[in-house]
Amino acid sequence: xxxxxxxxxxxxxxxxxxxxxxxxIAGAILYVVYQFLLxxxxxxxxxxxxxxxWMPPAAVNESLVYVIMALGLNIVVGYAGLLDLGxxxxxxxxxxxAGWFMSEFFYFLKIHFFGSVxxxxxxxxxxxxxxxxxxxxxCALFGVLIGAPTLRLKSDYLAxxxxxxxxxxxxxxxxxxxxxxxxxxxxxxGIVQVDPIPVGVKNLGPFDFGWxxxxxxxxxxxMVFISLRLRRGRLGRAWLAxxxxxxxxxMMGVPLMRTKLLSYAVGAFAGGLGGxxxxxxxxxxxxxxxxxxxxxxxxxxxxxxxxxxxxxxxLGAFVLSWVNGNGLSAFGAFYNDRFGTDxxxxxxxxxxxxxVLILMMLFRREGLLPxxxxxxxxxxxxxxxxxxxxxxxx
Amino acid sequence: xxxxxxxxxIEVAYGKIVAVKDVSLTVNQGEIVTLVGSNGAGKSTxxxxxxxxxxxxxxxxxFKGERIDGKPGHTIVGAGICQSPEGRRIxxxxxxxxxLELGAFLRDDKAGVAADMERVxxxxxxLRERIxxxxxxxxxxxQQMLAVSRALMGSPSLLLLDEPSMGLAPVLVExxxxxxxxxxxxxxxxxxxxxxxxAALEVxxxxxxxxxxxxxxxxxASDLKKDEAITKAYLGGH
Numbered sequence: 001x002x003x004x005x006x007x008x009x010x011x012x013x014x015x016x017x018x019x020x021x022x023x024x025i026a027g028a029i030l031y032v033v034y035q036f037l038l039x040x041x042x043x044x045x046x047x048x049x050x051x052x053x054w055m056p057p058a059a060v061n062e063s064l065v066y067v068i069m070a071l072g073l074n075i076v077v078g079y080a081g082l083l084d085l086g087x088x089x090x091x092x093x094x095x096x097x098a099g100w101f102m103s104e105f106f107y108f109l110k111i112h113f114f115g116s117v118x119x120x121x122x123x124x125x126x127x128x129x130x131x132x133x134x135x136x137x138x139c140a141l142f143g144v145l146i147g148a149p150t151l152r153l154k155s156d157y158l159a160x161x162x163x164x165x166x167x168x169x170x171x172x173x174x175x176x177x178x179x180x181x182x183x184x185x186x187x188x189x190g191i192v193q194v195d196p197i198p199v200g201v202k203n204l205g206p207f208d209f210g211w212x213x214x215x216x217x218x219x220x221x222x223m224v225f226i227s228l229r230l231r232r233g234r235l236g237r238a239w240l241a242x243x244x245x246x247x248x249x250x251m252m253g254v255p256l257m258r259t260k261l262l263s264y265a266v267g268a269f270a271g272g273l274g275g276x277x278x279x280x281x282x283x284x285x286x287x288x289x290x291x292x293x294x295x296x297x298x299x300x301x302x303x304x305x306x307x308x309x310x311x312x313x314x315l316g317a318f319v320l321s322w323v324n325g326n327g328l329s330a331f332g333a334f335y336n337d338r339f340g341t342d343x344x345x346x347x348x349x350x351x352x353x354x355x356v357l358i359l360m361m362l363f364r365r366e367g368l369l370p371x372x373x374x375x376x377x378x379x380x381x382x383x384x385x386x387x388x389x390x391x392x393x394x
Numbered sequence: 395x396x397x398x399x400x401x402x403x404i405e406v407a408y409g410k411i412v413a414v415k416d417v418s419l420t421v422n423q424g425e426i427v428t429l430v431g432s433n434g435a436g437k438s439t440x441x442x443x444x445x446x447x448x449x450x451x452x453x454x455x456x457f458k459g460e461r462i463d464g465k466p467g468h469t470i471v472g473a474g475i476c477q478s479p480e481g482r483r484i485x486x487x488x489x490x491x492x493x494l495e496l497g498a499f500l501r502d503d504k505a506g507v508a509a510d511m512e513r514v515x516x517x518x519x520x521l522r523e524r525i526x527x528x529x530x531x532x533x534x535x536x537q538q539m540l541a542v543s544r545a546l547m548g549s550p551s552l553l554l555l556d557e558p559s560m561g562l563a564p565v566l567v568e569x570x571x572x573x574x575x576x577x578x579x580x581x582x583x584x585x586x587x588x589x590x591x592x593a594a595l596e597v598x599x600x601x602x603x604x605x606x607x608x609x610x611x612x613x614x615a616s617d618l619k620k621d622e623a624i625t626k627a628y629l630g631g632h
Contacts, residue, residue: 234499237492238499249496251483252544253500254468254499255468
């Protein structure tokens with residue numbers, strides 16, 4: 001046969017920045033609605049009420065915190081194919097980084113570094129943006145420390161060990177009032193009041209939702225950018241190869257340990273960002289928030305949305321955190337109002353989640369917005385049939 | 395001729411079971427050397443030890459004068475030993491092109507990689523036709539071509555081929571072996587592991603015959619092929 005398909009190098013720089021435009025528009029709309037529309041005097045009271053009932057500013061911000069972390073978990077689970085059931089550990093560490101470095105918790109110290117509180121305040125007060133980076137890197141370090149001994153394990157065993165770490169670390173904080181003689185977390189009382197976020201023109205208190213929305217949107221964009229960039233690069237290909245066939249990947253020269261550890265580190269970094277962001281969102285760090293259910297919740301976001309696809313993961317995180325936080329109770333109130341019933345919808349959350357998971361596994365295992373390659377994995381049978389019929393047609 | 399790869403008295407064990415004992419072999423620059431023997435003779439274990447997946451309990455392996463035994467797999471690939479593994483192990487859900495690109499994972503010279511891509515696609519024109527196809531949907535023969543090509547993309551000075559004829563139709567086996575000769579002509583040294591001893595001895599310069607974890611015989615491939623005892627015992631007496 002003489003038909004030779006042209007072998008031109010794939011255009012790697014093909015416009016991959018298009019998303020920034022769409023993302024900016026969506027973000028701008030959100031910002032306008034929550035910063036200006038809600039504060040506009042001419043807004044009909046009905047619309048105002050509806051927004052507050054169905055999607056209050058705090059819920060949007062909280063959803064974005066989940067999006068940031070789900071994007072991090074997606075790098076570990078979706079890209080590298082390593083099941084991590086203890087991701088909440090990184091959230092906790094990130095949160096306590098904010099607690100340690102942005103509050104009066106260490107009252108016996110007096111360290112200020114571009115902080116947002118008066119210079120005479122006791123405690124460590126480091127600038128929010130710096131604490132974000134510190135939290136990210138501390139988490140990345142812990143990711144490597146946890147990963148180094150565990151990543152040699154294969155799939156199920158790895159999941160079990162991560163599950164263990166996800167329990168241990170929050171427990172350490174939970175009982176951290178006396179950690180070998182030191183108080184590292186204030187235990188169940190938590191660390192209340194973290195410093196406001198300085199943005200130049202003002203310091204953001206707990207109720208400056210509009211500003212924080214912008215900041216969280218920015219952090220999400222950073223995570224999307226990192227995810228997409230890494231995916232296309234050498235590291236992304238190495239992760240993909242490991243997800244496909246670890247042994248073959250090592251035969252191609254992919255250093256397994258280093259590559260897996262990097263996925264853990266990058267994923268954990270996002271957990272750190274999420275932790276710091278959440279601490280400023282709720283204006284404190286509370287040990288009981290960091291429980292096992294969060295790990296599963298985040299994993300469900302990744303799976304529901306579509307493993308490996310950042311847009312799917314964002315959608316999944318948004319939908320699930322909305323349903324969990326506000327959506328279901330708002331729907332319940334609406335329903336009860338309408339039909340004069342008295343059903344406590346919020347108490348059916350887990351029933352609903354269970355039902356959704358079963359339905360998803362039955363009809364759409366690849367998630368809402370799947371990554372094309374993963375779709376192939378989960379529909380291998382169908383594809384083989386397709387190929388067979390195509391061959392017959394030849 | 396200088397020895398490129400030298401395996402000296404290695405012993406490899408899986409737990410308590412010794413799979414390879416006291417095996418020594420040499421591969422010289424520019425040669426095709428084959429390691430033949432029946433199922434379970436220890437051929438693949440030997441190969442896996444060379445490529446760094448297993449560590450020898452005793453003995454040593456040197457490549458271009460440097461000890462490589464016990465080093466991690468990616469270091470050995472970097473040193474210039476690439477392999478086409480048993481069972482092919484291509485990445486089924488990646489395209490042919492992506493598979494080939496992964497073969498060149500450790501290389502930074504873009505021009506060289508592009509040139510090698512052309513080279514392997516010239517060796518196996520069939521792959522050029524399927525360049526954007528998902529590797530898992532190709533036939534066994536095509537997948538084998540891909541596995542060999544992918545190893546070549548690492549620009550190896552020594553190519554390890556583990557059972558390249560396994561499960562292929564005779565026509566394809568012939569085609570693969572013809573290509574092996576071509577690859578050598580292009581300057582790559584080859585260590586070939588085969589159960590199909592007749593075909594392997596046909597293309598090889600020298601051969602080692604393994605049985606129950608030991609090298610039972612070695613010599614020129616042409617001599618071994620004529621040896622009646624060997625033909626009967628190991629080669630199925632064709």
